[in-house]
Amino acid sequence: MSSAPGSYYVPNPSAWPIIGSIGLFTLLLGFMLFLNEGAAGTWLMIVGAGIVALMMFGWFGTVISESEGGLYNDHVDMSFRMSMLWFIFSEVMFFAAFFGALFYTRTLAVPWLADTDLLWPNYEGGWPTAGPKGPLPIDADTAVSDPAAQFSTIGPWGIPVLNTFLLLASSVTVTIAHHALKHNARGNLILWLGVTLVLGFVFLYFQAVEYSHAYGELGLTLGTGVYGATFFMLTGFHGLHVTIGAIMLTVVWLRCLRGHFKPENHFAFEASAWYWHFVDTVWVGLFVFVYVF
Amino acid sequence: MATAEAAHHDEHHGHPTGILRWITTTNHKDIGTLYLCFSLTMFLVGGLMALVIRAELFQPGLQVVDPHFFNQMTTMHALVMIFGAVMPGFVGFANWMIPMMIGAPDMALPRLNNWSFWILPFAFTMLLASLFTAGGGPASGWTLYAPLSIQGGMSVDMTIFAIHMMGVSSILGAINVIVTIFNMRAPGMALMKLPLFVWTWLITAFLLIAVMPVLAGAVTMLLTDRHFDTAFFNPAGGGDPVMFQHIFWFFGHPEVYILILPAFGIISEIIPTFSRKPLFGYTTMVLATAGIAFLSFIVWAHHMFTVGMPLAGELFFMYSTMLIAVPTGVKVFNWVSTMWRGSLTFETPMLFALAVVFLFTIGGFSGLMLAITPADFQYHDTYFVVAHFHYVLFSGSVMAMMGGAYYWLPKWTGHMYDERLGKIHFWTNTIFFNITFFPQHFLGLAGMPRRIPDYALQFTEFNVISSMGAFGLGLSQLIFVYVVIKCVRGGKKASDKVWDQPRGLEWTVPSPAPHHTFDTPPKIA
Amino acid sequence: MLCSRIRTTAIAGLSAAAFGLMADVAVAAWEVNLQPPVSPIGRDILELHNLIMLICLIIFLVVFSVMFYSLYAHRKSKGHEASQFSHSTKAEVVWTIIPFLILVGMAIPSTATLIKMEDTSKADLTVKITGYQWKWQYEYPEHGVSFYSNLSTPRAQIEGIEPKGENYLLEVDNPLVIPTNKKVRFLLTANDVIHAWWIPQFGTKKDAIPGYINEMWTLVEKPGTYRGQCAELCGKDHGFMPIVVEAKAPEEFEAWLETEKQRQAKQTADLNRDWSKDELLAHGEKVYVNCVACHGAAGKGLPEAFPAIAGSPVATGPIAEHVSLVMNGKSGTAMQAFKNQLSDLDIAAVVTYQRNALGNSTGDVVQPSQVNSIR
Ligand code: HEA
Ligand code: HEA
Ligand code: CUA
Ligand SMILES: [Cu+2]
Helix, strand or coil, X not given: CCCCCCCCXXXXXXXXXXXXXXXXXXXXXXXXXXXXXXXXXXXXXXXXXXXXXXXXXXXXXXXXXXXXXCXXXXXXXXXXXXXXXXXXXXXXXXXXXXXXXXXXXXXXXXXXXXXXXXXXXXXXXXXXCCCCCCCEEECCCCCCCCCCCEEEXXXXXXXXXXXXXXXXXXXXXXXXXXXXXXXXXXXXXXXXXHHHHHHHHHHHHHHHHHHHHHHHHHCCCCCCHHHHHHHXXXXXXXXXXXXXXXXXXXXXXXXHHCCCCECCECHHXXXXXXXXXXXXXXXXXXXXXXXXX | CCCCCHHHHHHHCCCCCHHHHHHHCCCHHHHHHHHHHHHHHHXXXXXXXXXXXXXXXXXXXXXXXCHHHHHHHHHHHHHHHHHHHHHHHHHHHHXXXXXXXXXCCCCCCHHHHHHXXXXXXXXXXXXXXXXXXXXXXXXXXXXXXXXHHHHCCHHHHHHHHHHHHHHHHHHHHHHHHHHHHHHCCCCCCCHHHCCHHHHHHHHHHHHHHHHHHHHHHHHHHHHHHHHCCCCCCCHHHCCCHHHHHHHHHHHHHHHHHHHHHHHHHHHHHHHHHHHCCCCCCHHXXXXXXXXXXXXXXXXXXXXXXXXCCCHHHHHHHHHHHHHCHHHHHHXXXXXXXXXXXXXXXXXXXXXXXXXXHHHHHHHHHHHHHHHCHHHHHHHCCEHHHHHHHHHHHHHHHHXXXXXXXXXXXXXXXXXXXXXXXXXXXXXXXHHHHHHHHHHHHHHHHHCCECXXXXXXXXXXXXXXXHHHHHHHHHHHHHHHHHHHHHHHHCCCECCCCCCCCCCCHHHHCCCCCCCCCCCCCCCCC | CCHHHHHHHHHHHHHHHHCCCCCCCCCHHHCCCCCCCCCXXXXXHHHHHHHHHHHHHHHHHHHHHHHHHHHHHCECCCCCCCCCCCCCHHHHHHHHHHHXXXXXXXXXXXXXXXXXXXXXXXXXXXXXXXXXXXXXEEXXXXXXXXXXXXXXXXXXXXXXXXXXXXXXXXXXXXXXXXECCCEEEEEEEECCCCEEXXXXXXXXXXXXXXXXXXXXXXXXXXXXXXXXXCCCCCCCCHHHCEEEEEEECHHHHHHHHHHHHHHHHHHHHHHCCCCCHHHHHHHHHHHCHHHHHHHCCCCCCECCCECCCCCCHHXXXXXXXXXXXXHHCCCCCCCCCCCCCCCHHHHHHHHHHHHHCCCCCCCCCCCHHHHHHHC
């Protein structure tokens, strides 16, 4: 298993992939049973998630030790970089589906429904809307008295705009940390990466506050027609991705504490940073199209 | 440039053997073999389901299965064939051939490669198991249109999760292909020197990464509509069932090119070899492939002409769809020109390639007819469509894979396959294929809808013919299975070059190809 | 136009080229082309179809004559040496541009036809069509007439116990009736899942989508009975959801409309009187055709998918719950709300029937007025 210059590292057979498949299968099977009121579902889900986590630890652990062991050369590094970029592209397309749903309903479906007097005689359309049978929208950020009849949306200029600044700032701080790493300024690296993490977690905390506000006072839930559906699916999947990105950065931060990474070789750091920028960009799209307009 | 002990570790370390070898392997050839075996198995499973369909349609009236089960068979047949037989089949070819063709030691991300494969058996366990749940398997057609799919039982959830898993598998596999092609080429292997098979796969992989996530999004919305009270496809909540179709076909149309582009690649390898002539118009072939891929993103609603789109939308999608005939035509013409004034021989791979060009074009022309919106109002959801897509899918994708299998089997196994049996397989396959599917054009025109378990009496004759053809077609596949097994087991030793004057790096290495083909990058002329 | 000539040529060419043995295309069972159209749009489509078919056939013959000539003439076994040319910009430009021009030629008549098809303005009559699992409802909003249309082929024919009739699977109890030579506009929608309403001879097909209204039109020139089928997978009995249209001369249509109005008026009167148990059972058995598809003729259902009526806790439990289930359905399952499809009488009758037949014998009698009070 040499890594002589110019040769490409081909890893030995590995059991992590099959463990990952078993974990994924168990997780999804459990979820499926859970949705269909099977008792075993919850337990299977936990077991499955555990196996997947184990796989992640094991697999990434192997990769890290191979990397720190100097088995990878620039050529391998390049493969990793390219794959991360293409992976992020696939994530972009995943969000595109939900943004597409938002644009489609707003610009086409809802106006059509509003025009269909034969079936929905009193429906006015407009946005936000929960559809002809759903509760009626009232002004943003006003608490509703009867969630069956009314709902309210989250206006952009409260927490959402604050969250925008948090994420944008975190993109800056992660870049500062990257520069520090390139100049081998370990103290600054750890500091700025730590700040990034804090910003990320504060963002998530605010999102949680928003959600409970929405469910508790505004009568805005997943079930609030297409508005609720697109709102929660978009922000929810975004939040999930922030969480994943934050976990990735946390791992990277811990590795920095241990003295991993070199100024010229730090793929894991860069990959996480790219992912973070991506999550950030999605948020800007969300802010503009979900909250502001 | 390389010091070559790099990849030679395999022999020295205690590597798992037996079944564990296959489960843990990181070798592109092993993984390629796994994919191909999986694909063949799924082809037989999906084919058996097709035979259930054809058995029920053999005569008017309900004889073999009840309508609910019939719908499950239609749905499963398509899902198994598309996601289980054709897509993994092509990934198998990619795994075997791409590193060999570009002069690389392996795929760029070997462990990930293993995972891409090993997700699939679990995904299909999930999918096929749904047939045995209470209320049976998914029965809403492979297109899973809401709100019909919202009515289904837990089998629909299993299908959704199976699709999620297949999506992960495809995306990871596609990333691997792209990175391998971009990053692992031997020095001197410029992009415009890549064999066409590699080019078509590069573009296919791009399509996969672009659209599989969209499918995942679509079925996720289905899932939340089913269980979490969202209203994406529910008009009462302001949603639209047709939106599901838009998202599905935004995936679905590029998907059909995912299913055909690698086939074009294989054909473009076979025809020059047996014409003893270079491929005609290499550059335009590459451009045409890219053109098809680009157009595939802007034509999706041609599956939805009858949903009541505004006129402008219908016109746009009609024109854009028709345009695809231009780059596809370029390909057909280039293949014919490759043969022109060559020195042709007709071994089994070449026979398959010729049949693909001929029969795919029939399917392409019926596709063009479907693209004509006013006429599609008549064709839509009839057997004319069924005939169209079997001509492109079976006599396009599947037969190209068979041709490719005959073409490269000697390189994979080191043995020649049985040429006589190969030819018999070719002729029975091709004749029965046409008996099965050609009459379906007439059925569709005469007005027989698709996805029905029973039909009016005027459709009887052609259905009888089609069903008889299907059983013959099924039997002829047994020959194929036999030939492959026989070739793997032994046979005349194949030379390195195998064919008379093949082009490409894969013919410069021994047959069977060594475990890691190119430890040292080859010199590219 | 030259189109009829094209049609003949196309049919001849196609059958000769592809199915040499089928020279005799006259027999209906061996029909290889679209059904004979009876509306202007249907005719346009047929001409378009024939034209494009012919163009494709010609290109096909040209391309593959070249290929087969090459296969024949440039064989190695004949000693043909391979030349090594590998491109020709001129040729490639030519075979990019020519197909493009051909496509433009096809697009022009297609666009013209499409524009005509989509113009639903200035209709003489409007019919609203609603798809249900698995039947159609037809309403004439301008005349206050509406009714349902169910498959009328007996189960026994489907199961092969009786010989199949001429219009097997393409026959209904109440066909849609429209006048000839009038522009009829259809408004399509659905109650549960997507269906599609299609009569091949009219050249009309459009999806009926729940929550939305689609429009299309036709003008039938010849009186007669025209048959089609639901053309979008809509669940178990998608294949058993035929469409039958009777086109009548305008005077006959008016007459039919009058009788239909009177029939429906009488029905309303029936709702207000009390019905005897036998009357209800007799009527209930008829209404039960709405339920057979799922619950089976003998009320046995289909295990795991559709519950049996025989011994059903609902059909033997409290009457009010039974009635309300039939009226409101159960969301998320195939059990639909029959409130708007069935009259009070129908519901009373079918509930009475389910409680006293199909293996149940509760002895309960449910009156239309009772149903009305729950409604
Ligand atoms: C491998 C898969 C594959 C491929 C390659 C294609 C290729 C094409 N398909 Fe097909 N299609 C399917 C798989 C595929 N299709 C499937 C699975 C469905 C049904 C899905 C479902 O509903 O379940 C479908 C359905 C489908 C529809 C919807 C029908 C309906 O439901 O009403 C349409 C409509 O436009 C269409 C069009 C086309 C066109 C224009 C092409 C073109 O790419 C064809 C181009 C090729 C040629 C035209 C021939 C060669 C060209 C020449 C020789 C040049 C000269 C030609 C001219 C100038 C005319 N297809
Ligand atoms: C790559 C894709 C692919 C392939 C290869 C096939 C292959 C075949 N298909 Fe499939 N088909 C689809 C994709 C494909 N199909 C899709 C996408 C649909 C649409 C589904 C939908 O509407 O949702 C469809 C729908 C479809 C229908 C319409 C169903 C309906 O509308 O209700 C029919 C009907 O004839 C059919 C038939 C066949 C047949 C006879 C084969 C044959 O080629 C199969 C040949 C193979 C075998 C038969 C198996 C091999 C042999 C054995 C296992 C040995 C045992 C055999 C004997 C003893 C005889 N297919
Ligand atoms: Cu209604 Cu199919
Ligand atoms: Cu398409």
